[in-house]
Structures are given as structure tokens and as C-alpha cells.
Amino acid sequence: MNVLLIGSGGREHALAWKIASSPKLTKLYAAPGNPGIAEHTELVELSVTDHAVVASFCRDKAIELVVIGPEAPLVDGLSDALREAGIKVFGPSKAAAQLEGSKGFTKDLCARFDIPTAAYGRFDNAADARAYIESQGAPIVVKADGLAAGKGVTVAMTAQDALDAVDACFDGSFGAAGAELVVEEFLEGEEVSFFCLCDGSAALAFGAAQDHKRVGDGDTGPNTGGMGAYSPAPAFTHEVETAVMHDIIAPTLLGMSEIGMPFSGVLFAGLMLTKDGPKLIEYNVRFGDPECQVLMMRLDSDLLEVLYAAAEGRLADQALSWSQDTALTVVMAAEGYPAKPRTGTVIKGADTAAGEGAKVFHAGTALKDGALVASGGRVLNVTAKASTVREAQTMAYEAVDRIDWPEGFCRRDIGWRAIEIDRGSV
Numbered sequence: 001m002n003v004l005l006i007g008s009g010g011r012e013h014a015l016a017w018k019i020a021s022s023p024k025l026t027k028l029y030a031a032p033g034n035p036g037i038a039e040h041t042e043l044v045e046l047s048v049t050d051h052a053v054v055a056s057f058c059r060d061k062a063i064e065l066v067v068i069g070p071e072a073p074l075v076d077g078l079s080d081a082l083r084e085a086g087i088k089v090f091g092p093s094k095a096a097a098q099l100e101g102s103k104g105f106t107k108d109l110c111a112r113f114d115i116p117t118a119a120y121g122r123f124d125n126a127a128d129a130r131a132y133i134e135s136q137g138a139p140i141v142v143k144a145d146g147l148a149a150g151k152g153v154t155v156a157m158t159a160q161d162a163l164d165a166v167d168a169c170f171d172g173s174f175g176a177a178g179a180e181l182v183v184e185e186f187l188e189g190e191e192v193s194f195f196c197l198c199d200g201s202a203a204l205a206f207g208a209a210q211d212h213k214r215v216g217d218g219d220t221g222p223n224t225g226g227m228g229a230y231s232p233a234p235a236f237t238h239e240v241e242t243a244v245m246h247d248i249i250a251p252t253l254l255g256m257s258e259i260g261m262p263f264s265g266v267l268f269a270g271l272m273l274t275k276d277g278p279k280l281i282e283y284n285v286r287f288g289d290p291e292c293q294v295l296m297m298r299l300d301s302d303l304l305e306v307l308y309a310a311a312e313g314r315l316a317d318q319a320l321s322w323s324q325d326t327a328l329t330v331v332m333a334a335e336g337y338p339a340k341p342r343t344g345t346v347i348k349g350a351d352t353a354a355g356e357g358a359k360v361f362h363a364g365t366a367l368k369d370g371a372l373v374a375s376g377g378r379v380l381n382v383t384a385k386a387s388t389v390r391e392a393q394t395m396a397y398e399a400v401d402r403i404d405w406p407e408g409f410c411r412r413d414i415g416w417r418a419i420e421i422d423r424g425s426v
Contacts, residue, residue: 123181
């Protein structure tokens with residue numbers, strides 16, 4: 001099978017690595033890819049915003065499946081154009097991608113189909129949003145409605161912080177993404193990322209992970225796209241998964257079908273495990289980053305086979321096999337991230353750092369004059385798998401320390417929640 005993978009980050013490197021191991025694969029292409037992805041694929045230069053060009057490439061190379069990694073091409077409708085050209089795609093339609101592209105759309109869907117989530121209000125002007133915040137008080141959450149590269153959410157512990165976030169949205173800090181906003185009830189509990197593969201009608205659970213959003217140790221500093229993750233998540237028990245599938249995932253799929261937007265692809269549910277049960281924080285319509293990296297490390301099944309089954313509407317007869325080990329990934333980020341990351345700095349040792357049981361996924365790298373350099377904020381995902389979370393953590397940080405990159409940094413406490421749980425159970 002010839003496959004085209006769209007994307008250039010750590011998520012896509014993990015997907016490329018796993019797809020490349022499939023006995024069903026004939027040839028894997030990636031656009032645009034990165035130096036790490038190039039280890040497993042042939043990189044091609046395609047403008048993914050030019051849907052006709054992508055479709056033409058797929059016809060020329062007899063591509064049987066396109067896997068779309070990031071959210072922007074999905075929200076832009078690339079999957080629709082490819083399906084219209086008769087090409088199978090793993091990824092939702094433009095209409096269904098509103099589950100990530102518009103937080104207000106998702107909240108309204110939850111209200112209509114009785115999906116447990118935080119109470120909320122939707123606003124297209126600052127005055128009404130400010131009045132709502134003043135009536136509700138703090139803590140409270142303010143979210144830009146559209147795609148804001150993970151930077152459009154403010155968890156405001158004071159009313160003034162929330163009001164400032166409203167002003168930032170409507171003053172243009174998040175561009176078109178902030179033209180409308182959602183103000184939500186603050187939920188308390190354990191936060192978990194849960195993934196399901198979907199084919200429009202059936203859903204197949206694809207594991208859970210816990211991410212570390214804050215930039216600094218001890219969950220301090222500003223929110224980021226994610227500084228590390230581990231899987232499985234001890235708090236996400238079989239009973240919790242059963243409740244989530246029944247109360248959140250199933251009504252979402254039924255609801256999307258009912259409104260004429262059947263969902264096919266990966267549904268990433270950001271959940272809060274509250275005292276009243278699991279509640280949906282938000283949906284994404286692609287694999288999480290860096291959660292994808294730990295999921296791929298643990299997956300024993302053929303990823304390509306199950307993605308193709310989803311694209312063909314055959315998920316109901318699929319099953320997955322998982323390693324019982326823990327996988328943990330540490331994000332190495334560029335100095336200045338998340339505000340103004342310093343790019344162009346040289347990275348040495350990334351190709352030899354991994355060792356047995358570990359893997360270095362490239363997220364924001366490029367080659368310049370033969371040297372590997374940082375080209376983004378989150379640059380490397382140093383990932384390890386072991387029988388316990390503590391062992392995986394140790395292996396990952398040993399690999400981190402073998403990388404020579406003075407301008408890079410990472411958190412040193414990834415996995416601390418799971419380690420605390422393990423310590424408490426001894």
C-alpha cells in the first residue's frame with residue numbers, strides 16, 4: 001500500500017515510524033516532513049493548502065491512503081477534496097472538524113445531545129462576555145473559539161485575569177480565532193487525554209495519556225502545547241473508560257451523524273475526571289502531541305491496518321493489542337519557548353542518544369549546512385518504554401542528557417503524577 005502522511009511535527013514522526021513498520025506498506029511519502037521523518041519516508045514538497053496539487057500527487061503515485069496529522073489541513077477541508085477525488089483519507093471532513101475548529105460548536109453539540117461538560121456561555125463581543133464573567137466569578141476559563149495553536153485558553157484564577165483574557169481575544173491577540181469566545185465553568189479533578197478511532201458510526205478506544213501543559217517543573221509557568229506525556233494513565237481505569245465511551249463518545253458520534261456531519265478519523269477527548277464523573281473539556285480531531293508519541297510506543301497492532309479500516313468504515317471488526325509497559329516522553333524545547341523560541345541553534349547527538357527502549361522523535365528540526373538545527377519551539381520528543389513509569393522516566397532523561405544542545409531545555413518531572421500514585425500504592 002502506498003501512503004501519504006501530511007505533517008512535519010513530532011506527532012507525524014511517531015506516526016511515520018509506526019506506519020513504516022507495517023507489512024502492508026509498499027511506499028510511504030511525507031509532506032513536508034522533517035529530518036527525523038526522513039528516516040522512514042520519502043519527503044515531498046507539496047503545498048497542502050492547494051488541494052488539487054495534493055490530489056494530483058496522490059493519483060500520480062497511486063496513493064491508497066492519506067493520513068492527515070495536524071488540525072489545520074482538516075479544518076481547511078483537505079480530506080473533503082481528496083475523498084471527492086476518490087482517495088481514501090484518515091481524517092474528518094471540514095464540517096466534522098468543527099469539533100476542534102470551533103469550541104462553541106462543540107459546546108452547543110454537548111448541550112443538544114446531553115454530553116457532560118462544563119457550563120458555558122458563547123460571546124461575540126467583549127461587553128457581554130465581561131458581564132457574564134462578573135456574574136459567575138472566578139476561577140473561570142476563557143477560550144478563543146477558533147484554532148489558536150494551543151495558546152487561546154486562559155484558566156483565570158481571578159475575575160480580572162478573565163476580563164484581561166476577554167480583552168486579549170477581542171483586541172486581536174489570536175487573530176480570527178478570537179473573533180468569538182467561550183467562557184466556561186472551571187472544572188476540578190484529574191485531566192486526561194483519551195483517544196478513539198472513528199469511522200462515522202463505530203468507535204474503537206485507542207488509549208489514554210496524561211500531558212504536562214505548564215512549561216516549568218511542578219506545573220508552573222505558562223501553558224504550552226505540551227512538555228511531556230506518559231501512557232497509560234493510572235487515573236483512567238477500565239470503569240472510567242466505559243463511562244466515557246457510553247456518556248461522551250457514543251452520543252458525540254450519534255449526534256454528529258444526526259446533524260449530517262459523520263465523524264471519521266481520530267477523536268481526541270480532553271477530559272476532566274471530576275467528583276461527578278468524567279466531563280468533556282474539549283475535542284481535538286487529530287492525535288495529540290506529545291501524546292501520540294507514547295501511544296505509538298505502546299501500540300503492538302499494525303497501525304496502518306487499523307487506519308485503513310477506519311477510512312473504509314470497517315472499524316467494528318477491528319481490535320487492538322497494547323504493551324502493558326509505560327511509555328513516557330520528554331519534550332526538549334528551544335530557549336524562550338513558549339513566548340519567543342530561539343531557532344537555528346545546532347543540536348548534536350540526537351541520532352545516537354536513544355539507546356535500547358528509547359526513541360528520539362523530531363518535532364521542530366531542520367538541516368542547515370549538514371547540521372541538525374532547531375526550527376521551532378518544541379524541538380525533540382525523547383521517548384522511552386519500560387515496565388514502570390519510574391524506569392521509563394529514568395531511561396528518557398538518560399537519553400536527554402546524551403543530547404548536546406545548550407540552547408534547549410526540558411522539564412525534569414515528567415510523569416510525577418503516576419510516580420506519586422505508584423509510591424502511594426506500595
